[in-house]
Amino acid sequence: MTVWSNVLARRPGADGGRTRVMPRRRQRAARRPAPVTIIYRWDLDKTYLKSDFESLRKMMRMPFERAEDKVDEPGVVALIRALKATARNEGRAALVYFISASPPQMGRAIRDKLALDGVETDGIVFKDQLQHLVRGRFRYLREQVGFKLAELLKARVDAPPGAVEFLFGDDWESDPIIYSLYADVIAGSLDHEALGDILVRLRIDPARLVEIKALARRVVGADAVRRIFINLERRTPPGRFRPFGARLVPTFNYFQTALVLHEEGVLPVAAVVEVGRSLIERSAYTREGLRNSLDDLGRRSHVEPLTLAALRRDLEEAGILATSGGFGALPRRLWRRLIWGRRRRHRRPVHRLEEPRAASTTVVEYQRVVDAWLASGGRPGGEPA
């Protein structure tokens, strides 16, 4: 066969239409792996809701609050909606779960609040405080580590295979420890004996300890937790979370969270713009404030410099960030068109969910974390009690 006939043979229809050659676009689509399911697990109080339990009076008032009395954290509604919408557009499943240490009696008001905000949820777990009250085990009323870890592991057992997870908590109690333990248990990087020792030191309910150990054996070893976001609601110094490793990202607002999620490949720029816009329009954030938030995230090395530079450019164009003002009166978009003469092509996200990550380099210093946690009376990062 000549070279020419080789070329002809590869051309579609060269054999008179007997064999069908798949168009290149469809070939690429066929090679692409099936979209993975994303699970977003949210803590409720101080993460989704601006719950106020600093004083006993305010705490007592909480069970009687109606849905319309409850206030959400700035930007959180826009972020969850954007996460769901993005997954829908990409044809993948995105499941949003809430886990709360509040009693189930508050469930109705919370469900109503979520419906009021237009947030679609796939499940909410509450803590059954009544059983502790009935049995007189008052110590465990405030215990969160055992309850949340067990519930997370139970949920993981039922999760779709290969699902990746993003976890959202706050800096008020033990979310950083719980989420890190959970991530390491399902990744198989924390053996059961070490887990048992940590939980004993954290003085969790012994009944829960047995349950957690059993669940830990059932979960498949997969490095599924991509990021843990801690909402710095009480402005805990971010450096205190360093022992939790790079997987855990302390963020000061949901704009910062959205920026990291963009780098993770689960939010497009348009969705980040939406979160920013909601903060400006609904929560009186300023464009300068958002620009400073972006810079802060970059300085803390939670987003790669190249992604950050590109994001800054796009967000300035969208009018979400205050511009640095080097281009004079003409808008930057116009300048770029004049210089380059075309629109920039869509950027590929830094991480793709379907691509397996390199083995997690996060090593949590549990010894240090637990020591600090105990010394501080149950506050994350060892903040003095």
Next chain:
Amino acid sequence: MPVIAVDAMGGDFAPDEIVKGVARASLTTTIECLLVGHEGRIQAVLDSVSYNPEHISINHAAEMVGMDESPKEALRAKREASIAVGARLVAAGKADALVSAGNTGACIIACSRHFRTIKGVRKTALASVYPRQTEYPGQDRLALLLDVGATVRCDALDLVQFAIMGSAYARRVSKVTRPRVGLLNMGTEEFQGDEILTEAHRHLKMLAGIDFVGNIEGNDVAKGRADVIVCEGLLGNVVLKLIEGIADVVTDVASNAVKRRVVWRLGMALLSRGISEITHLTDYAKYGGAPLLGFENLFLKAHGRSTASAIENAVKVAAKAVRDGVPQEVTAGIQAVR
């Protein structure tokens, strides 16, 4: 909201205390602070404290002027020193005012190089606020002394301009409708002092818009006869350091006395409330900083030993001065006399 540039690398306890002060201001106010200095070192301090990132930005400056360095030589050799970069940023309109606790000489030189002097101003003046005994209803308990070191020697017209600038500052920041202005001299009679002082006295007496109360002697400085006291830089600096020194000595003597005898300890315990009131009154941290007047831009000099709370207050004072239009008021005052 005003943007206040803060020299993060200037001061005895820089950058730690400076950054902590800015972090505090970010939590308690909506003032936007632009920290100028080594980005890595600033972020390292920020990581260890509570702060609100929405109100803090950082401008990297690779170099710094030490407290013991010769200002002229240091600024000549270090073009990217934090104080020089800060002054450039303010001059370029990226910030509304500059705060520094660093080397005073370097601060004055950096401002002179980059800021524009108000038209008609012959010499700039570094002012300092100090506590006084007499209280006037509706006024804060501070008086203004200028110049305290920007100029060494000056003539009669310079002193007159200092009075105008000090008056403008007191009107805007201390909210004194008609500030009482005094001339620091060796006697209350108008012929006292040298030719410069007698000529300055004559001019000030005739000047409309200035409530001139005459000469002020050293023992009247702390009593508070005047809201604004003018003098040449050399003299002002000596007076200022003397006040600070006396406050330090009183505290030292008191604490030593406590250690010596039980009876003295008892006496000091009875006096403790009064002593703490004096300490409170003479605590420079409360007053934040003092302005360098005569430039179109605002510069606030904080004490070299400034702690976080002093810097927090300096930032607040700078923002207040910007909001109240101090440079504009000074300009108007100078123009009116011209």
